[in-house]
Amino acid sequence: MTPDRTTTAPDERWVTFVRGTNRPGTVAAVTAVFATRGISFDSLATGDADDEVGLVVVTFRTTERRQRELVRAVDRLAAVSGVVVRRAEDLGVRAAGVVHVPRGVAFRPPEEAAVSWSGDAAQGQPVLVEGPLVDVELVVDAARAAGATSSAIVIQPPERVTG
Known part of the structure; x- marks a missing residue:
């Protein structure tokens, strides 16, 4: 049997931090690079x-090769002063999330999640x-399964985003 040469590498999740000029059109230029390459955002x-100077944080899925091409194209934009990309699974990619579980639901993060947390969901606190x-x-995801009515995640930028 002949190997299927159309098989492509699996898509991975990436987080890209783009530091750029804080002016109209910078975010549009960054998003255009993604759009022209057919890559959708998981989040922006x-x-x-x-x-x-401002920061744009994008999570997306693609192959490692296409990710490198994308980052090179974004880094060449005149308004961009630096790009850092990490795999989403990299434990150095830090985030903060807020969930609001209905009063009376005793929610606790899953034990396998290496997180710190605060608030009393049972009292209706975020x-x-x-x-x-x-x-x-x-x-x-666990909070949503427990009935969370709202949630938000913010990805924290690395210390430095430079070219």
Whole structure:
């Protein structure tokens, strides 16, 4: 039997941190690079902006080869001053999540999740969870299964995002 040469490498999840000029069009230029390569976002967030520089955080799925091509293209944009990319499963990719479970539901994060957390879900308080992105996502998924009415995840940028 002949091997199937159309088989491609499996898609992996990636987190890209893009530092760029804080001006109209920067986010559009970054998103255009993804769009022209047929790569959809799992999430897109902006933040950590001052008068001159801002941050765009994108999670997406693709092969390692296409990820490298994408990062090179984003890094060449005139408005971009730095790009850092990590596998989403990298334990160094840190996140914070907030979930709101209905009053009376005694929610606790799964024991296998290496997170710190605060809040009393049973009293109707939001629960704040911090740790590796994959573990924060595990907790948010568990909270949704327990009846969480709202949730949010913020991916924390690495210390430096430079080219």
